[in-house]
Amino acid sequence: xxxxxxxxxxxxxxxxxxxxxxxxxxxxxxxxxxxxxxxxxxxxxxxxxxxxxxxxxxxxxxxxxxxxxxxxxxxxxxxxxxxxxxxxxxxxxxxxxxxxxxxxxxxxxxxxxxxxxxxxxxxxxxxxxxxxxxxxxxxxxxxxxxxxxxxxxxxxxxxxxxxxxxxxxxxxxxxxxxxxxxxxxxxxxxxxxxxxxxxxxxxxxxxxxxxxxxxxxxxxxxxxxxxxxxxxxxxxxxxxxxxxxxxxxxxxxxxxxxxxxxxxxxxxxxxxxxxxxxxxxxxxxxxxxxxxxxxxxxxxxxxxxxxxxxxxxxxxxxxxxxxxxxxxxxxxxxxxxxxxxxxxxxxxxxxxxxxxxxxxxxxxxxxxxxxxxxxxxxxxxxxxxxxxxxxxxxxxxxxxxxxxxxxxxxxxxxxxxxxxxxxxxxxxxxxxxxxxxxxxxxxxxxxxxxxxxxxxxxxxxxxxxxxxxxxxxxxxxxxxxxxxxxxxxxxxxxxxxxxxxxxxxxxxxxxxxxxxxxxxxxxxxxxxxxxxxxxxxxxxxxxxxxxxxxxxxxxxxxxxxxxxxxxxxxxxxxxxxxxxxxxxxxxxxxxxxxxxxxxxxxxxxxxxxxxxxxxxxxxxxxxxxxxxxxxxxxxxxxxxxxxxxxxxxxxxxxxxxxxxxxxxx
Numbered sequence: 001x002x003x004x005x006x007x008x009x010x011x012x013x014x015x016x017x018x019x020x021x022x023x024x025x026x027x028x029x030x031x032x033x034x035x036x037x038x039x040x041x042x043x044x045x046x047x048x049x050x051x052x053x054x055x056x057x058x059x060x061x062x063x064x065x066x067x068x069x070x071x072x073x074x075x076x077x078x079x080x081x082x083x084x085x086x087x088x089x090x091x092x093x094x095x096x097x098x099x100x101x102x103x104x105x106x107x108x109x110x111x112x113x114x115x116x117x118x119x120x121x122x123x124x125x126x127x128x129x130x131x132x133x134x135x136x137x138x139x140x141x142x143x144x145x146x147x148x149x150x151x152x153x154x155x156x157x158x159x160x161x162x163x164x165x166x167x168x169x170x171x172x173x174x175x176x177x178x179x180x181x182x183x184x185x186x187x188x189x190x191x192x193x194x195x196x197x198x199x200x201x202x203x204x205x206x207x208x209x210x211x212x213x214x215x216x217x218x219x220x221x222x223x224x225x226x227x228x229x230x231x232x233x234x235x236x237x238x239x240x241x242x243x244x245x246x247x248x249x250x251x252x253x254x255x256x257x258x259x260x261x262x263x264x265x266x267x268x269x270x271x272x273x274x275x276x277x278x279x280x281x282x283x284x285x286x287x288x289x290x291x292x293x294x295x296x297x298x299x300x301x302x303x304x305x306x307x308x309x310x311x312x313x314x315x316x317x318x319x320x321x322x323x324x325x326x327x328x329x330x331x332x333x334x335x336x337x338x339x340x341x342x343x344x345x346x347x348x349x350x351x352x353x354x355x356x357x358x359x360x361x362x363x364x365x366x367x368x369x370x371x372x373x374x375x376x377x378x379x380x381x382x383x384x385x386x387x388x389x390x391x392x393x394x395x396x397x398x399x400x401x402x403x404x405x406x407x408x409x410x411x412x413x414x415x416x417x418x419x420x421x422x423x424x425x426x427x428x429x430x431x432x433x434x435x436x437x438x439x440x441x442x443x444x445x446x447x448x449x450x451x452x453x454x455x456x457x458x459x460x461x462x463x464x465x466x467x468x469x470x471x472x473x474x475x476x477x478x479x480x481x482x483x484x485x486x487x488x489x490x491x492x493x494x495x496x497x498x499x500x501x502x503x504x505x506x507x508x509x510x511x512x513x514x515x516x517x518x519x520x521x522x523x524x525x526x527x528x529x530x531x532x533x534x535x536x537x538x539x540x541x542x543x544x545x546x547x548x549x550x551x552x553x554x555x556x557x558x559x560x561x562x563x564x565x566x567x568x569x570x571x572x573x574x575x576x577x578x579x580x581x582x583x584x585x586x587x588x589x590x591x592x593x594x595x596x597x598x599x600x601x602x603x604x605x606x607x608x609x610x611x612x613x614x615x616x617x618x619x620x621x622x623x624x625x626x627x628x629x630x631x632x633x634x635x636x637x638x639x640x641x642x643x644x645x646x647x648x649x650x651x652x653x654x655x656x657x658x659x660x661x662x663x664x665x
């Protein structure tokens with residue numbers, strides 16, 4: 001399909017008055033990332049050609065090419081009428097490391113970044129200025145306050161956000177209207193559709209999809225053409241090994257439909273994005289004129305509702321290998337591209353507890369299988385298997401790309417004495433440091449992504465424990481700090497010393513005691529929630545109901561799995577089983593979907609020793625529940641009907657309700 005004689009139409013982006021071309025141009029690739037950098041002459045030529053075709057909305061960022069991209073765009077602007085070009089740039093990625101992006105959103109950094117971008121671009125004002133990644137250590141009101149001043153001073157015209165959570169968007173918008181939100185959106189990345197897109201439309205915010213061609217996949221990258229040497233995509237999970245082989249089938253299906261529409265697969269994929277509304281302005285990038293013309297040609301493709309659905313159905317998300325690397329902006333683990341998988345993997349059971357320990361070879365195999373399916377958030381602890389679990393996870397990490405895995409481990413439980421139901425807890429600074437050093441060695445890593453205090457030491461002021469954890473962050477030994485089974489008072493006091501990234505708590509259909517106090521507190525403070533035992537210690541997967549407990553299982557001591565309690569609880573399972581049939585899923589999938597539906601800031605970490613269970617857990621992400629259906633599932637498990645406590649009475653002192661610490665003297 002030729003782009004000749006066709007001029008790109010113009011649309012309003014958001015509701016604040018910014019008018020742009022319906023198709024933008026993502027400039028990042030001009031200075032590398034997916035390919036070798038272009039020469040300035042070539043890059044300028046491509047941008048001026050895009051302008052001649054009606055593409056006037058150019059997207060760059062200070063971090064692209066370490067400022068080189070903004071400088072290149074600035075040179076092109078000198079050859080174009082400034083008032084007819086809409087320049088978008090971004091700040092907030094302070095630096096890039098092998099382990100990820102470091103975000104910064106202080107008022108001082110906002111101002112200095114803006115000044116730097118103005119100078120490199122050679123302009124008096126920036127049309128649209130985005131916060132590239134949210135700095136979770138700075139209240140969004142402070143960042144937005146400085147951006148508002150820059151608007152008032154005429155240095156920027158409109159404000160945008162990128163990879164922001166719903167809560168952050170609402171709070172930012174209350175300070176100054178947000179014009180546009182830049183998020184990844186393509187045929188194979190659609191996680192923003194349920195919550196982010198409706199929110200943008202409620203608030204009148206335009207949507208700028210980046211990577212609308214799936215990082216070039218739907219243009220044939222790695223399918224009909226080889227990846228360039230040194231391309232960043234060579235490390236992307238969807239472009240690697242078996243995942244790529246699986247994903248090629250998706251491209252072939254789209255190719256067939258594209259022939260029906262007399263267009264290329266990339267045009268059809270881009271048209272699919274464009275058809276989601278006039279408030280959607282994708283910004284595909286390219287280094288080739290022919291690709292630019294092809295992208296512009298996508299604007300001529302008209303899809304009926306049936307045609308749009310046919311394209312959507314051709315890319316079933318469950319068919320996308322490594323599909324579940326969903327964004328959790330509210331959790332903000334701060335890892336590369338601010339991602340963790342929406343579903344984590346609790347590695348504890350690989351070393352026993354509920355069953356006999358797996359051989360290392362089997363444990364490594366299941367972790368690698370999980371990674372291949374997009375599960376990248378692995379949870380372990382020094383106490384699991386008396387260090388064996390961390391060692392096992394470390395062995396698996398040697399066979400995986402470290403920068404693509406988010407490792408969470410825990411310290412604080414010195415020993416467990418089951419006979420006396422006693423736990424020895426230690427939260428002294430010396431123990432924090434020695435535990436961290438031990439975990440680093442056993443895992444075989446230079447840093448731990450998320451380091452939790454496993455249980456609170458109620459004899460040590462939380463400020464002392466957190467003070468040492470803060471030092472470990474500053475030293476680069478850990479990246480983020482978490483707590484587990486912590487009381488509201490402890491959470492607040494800990495957060496005042498250093499931001500808490502995640503709180504790990506038990507949360508499932510039959511354990512909901514955190515909902516009244518802990519969950520609202522986490523959302524107030526911007527803390528993600530990692531729910532352990534989301535399947536009720538396996539109950540909703542049929543443990544002790546449709547399958548007997550193994551002889552080694554500790555569940556035989558759990559109050560809810562004993563005698564009459566178990567007999568009563570089986571009725572709960574049967575009710576969930578009945579509802580699951582309505583949804584065409586298993587009871588475990590419905591129970592896990594119930595947890596997942598509590599928000600993007602909730603990341604459950606079910607564990608398993610079986611591949612089929614892992615696949616079933618991943619399948620829970622496909623289960624969609626309306627508010628009424630969610631309520632129906634909730635009502636099927638009335639808490640007064642649950643027989644037995646969530647933990648044995650002798651261990652109740654380890655519950656979050658009793659996890660206050662003394663004041664620091």
